[in-house]
Amino acid sequence: MTQYDYIVIGAGSAGCVVANRLTEDPETSVLLLEAGNPDTKPEIQIPLDCTTLLGTEVDWGYFSEPEPYLDNRKIFCPRGKVLGGSSSINFLLYVRGNHHDYDRWQSLGNPGWSYQDVLPYFKKFEHQQRGASEYHGVDGELSVTDLIAPATISQQFVEAAITLGYDYNPDFNGIQQEGVGPFQLTVKDGKRHSAAAAFLLPILARPNLTTTTGALVTRLLFEGTRAVGAEYLHKGTLHQSRVDREVIVSAGAFDSPKLLMLSGIGDAAQLQAMGISVVVDLPGVGQNLQDHIVVPIPYEATGDLHTAITSNGIAEAVLFLHSEGNLSAAPDLELIFGPILWAPPAYANSLGFTGLVILTHPQNIGSVSLRSPDVKDAPMIRLNYLQSQSDVKKLIDGIKLMRQLFHTSAFDPFRGREVAPGANVTSDTALEAYIRNVCGTVFHPIGTCKMGTDSMAVVDPELRVHGVQGLRIVDASIMPTVITGHTNAASMMIGEKAAALIKSFSKQGQKAIAN
Numbered sequence: 001m002t003q004y005d006y007i008v009i010g011a012g013s014a015g016c017v018v019a020n021r022l023t024e025d026p027e028t029s030v031l032l033l034e035a036g037n038p039d040t041k042p043e044i045q046i047p048l049d050c051t052t053l054l055g056t057e058v059d060w061g062y063f064s065e066p067e068p069y070l071d072n073r074k075i076f077c078p079r080g081k082v083l084g085g086s087s088s089i090n091f092l093l094y095v096r097g098n099h100h101d102y103d104r105w106q107s108l109g110n111p112g113w114s115y116q117d118v119l120p121y122f123k124k125f126e127h128q129q130r131g132a133s134e135y136h137g138v139d140g141e142l143s144v145t146d147l148i149a150p151a152t153i154s155q156q157f158v159e160a161a162i163t164l165g166y167d168y169n170p171d172f173n174g175i176q177q178e179g180v181g182p183f184q185l186t187v188k189d190g191k192r193h194s195a196a197a198a199f200l201l202p203i204l205a206r207p208n209l210t211t212t213t214g215a216l217v218t219r220l221l222f223e224g225t226r227a228v229g230a231e232y233l234h235k236g237t238l239h240q241s242r243v244d245r246e247v248i249v250s251a252g253a254f255d256s257p258k259l260l261m262l263s264g265i266g267d268a269a270q271l272q273a274m275g276i277s278v279v280v281d282l283p284g285v286g287q288n289l290q291d292h293i294v295v296p297i298p299y300e301a302t303g304d305l306h307t308a309i310t311s312n313g314i315a316e317a318v319l320f321l322h323s324e325g326n327l328s329a330a331p332d333l334e335l336i337f338g339p340i341l342w343a344p345p346a347y348a349n350s351l352g353f354t355g356l357v358i359l360t361h362p363q364n365i366g367s368v369s370l371r372s373p374d375v376k377d378a379p380m381i382r383l384n385y386l387q388s389q390s391d392v393k394k395l396i397d398g399i400k401l402m403r404q405l406f407h408t409s410a411f412d413p414f415r416g417r418e419v420a421p422g423a424n425v426t427s428d429t430a431l432e433a434y435i436r437n438v439c440g441t442v443f444h445p446i447g448t449c450k451m452g453t454d455s456m457a458v459v460d461p462e463l464r465v466h467g468v469q470g471l472r473i474v475d476a477s478i479m480p481t482v483i484t485g486h487t488n489a490a491s492m493m494i495g496e497k498a499a500a501l502i503k504s505f506s507k508q509g510q511k512a513i514a515n
Helices: 013-022 047-053 099-107 115-125 152-163 195-203 252-262 268-273 389-406 428-438 487-514
Strands: 002-009 030-034 126-128 142-146 179-182 209-213 215-223 226-234 237-249 293-301 317-321 333-338 353-359 367-369 380-382 415-418 471-473
Touching (some): 013 195, 013 487, 030 215, 099 115, 152 179, 333 389, 353 389, 389 428
Parallel strands (some): 002 030, 002 237, 030 209, 126 142, 237 471
Antiparallel strands (some): 179 317, 293 353, 317 333, 367 380
């Protein structure tokens, strides 16, 4: 049995950052376990190929249970199964979220997580092409760049929004989020810059870091209520490794709660019904699942839009706005534009363009639970999309606005037939039917091991699991509420802040021993 100071489970957006920061101290040993393989698949590196990665060997390829408000459709829920995790298969968008998102986390009983608290961690890992500022850093590992060769039609989307009265906003990660402007991508030298490329591959030679791919963690090891290690399958053999300090779970919003439950942490009655011995009764594990909802509005184009290989194709410009009657501090609609045709039910990368209507703060609350005590069985995911009629109304409003944008004079040289739902679909009733038939995920599941101090919280504000010692959760599952944006950057921030918390805790422990 091998021994390390720390075990990090999951080499995704947060796990790669944690492994990097902890091994900066040459005296600190870390075992990084990743269920997927190295990120050698060529398509990973090509931004325009991002949609081709979904459902392949680098994707867990999860599906939800039949969704009761979507005619019992199962929703495809891709998650990265590869070094870099979902940052190796996502759409490369760098969107931190709104200032108010993090202030809300703090107001829910999580001191140290306000926007002013987390901004330094965003800046620390960022290498911003536009230069340093109050909101951006240039000394970090992650390359954040403007589009190298945006399609002409993407600028027309910006012009269309300005024509309708929306403000131009070149940086929605800066002083404000509202407005229309271009996306920035996590790209370096024209290639995807995933968490693995930025934080892990440059340090693989560190002698105090052991990285094992193809390692499926089956359970956490405990002595009483203290986490002391992990058990994992690697090349058909069961292994165990122990820690001197902590186990850090960074397996994501679906697999982190799954691993906790398999290890005896969760709702006691449900675990006992599965025949799993209870370590601690923590009913919030797997609850509070939140996610963004998207509805595509694809159009044929009158000619080739010449999408560059350095573009992700599906998202080049964005408009953040408040829907009618929205009194919340943060925008509740995100309208994305991309110069490829992305049409339901199949994704068709062909001549056309697509508007994506995204609900940033839907009312749906779902859950993740065990299908069986077998680690190889996928978790049971219940999203509960569109359980609230107010969410449907906002999406209908978003579709109508997207059509307005596409019928401004800016799109006259490009606009062909509306592929879906079709120009003849105009009534709210018909639009609702379309929404329920085609809506899906934006791949931003969060919240299933939420941070807080209430009875349903799983981790405290320092990300330590309630009721046990030596165990932290460090990934998007700790978010108490979904952010107004995309989760990759925020997950890296969580990894950055967590590493600082862990280092501080370790120093305090060393001082206590010395005294």
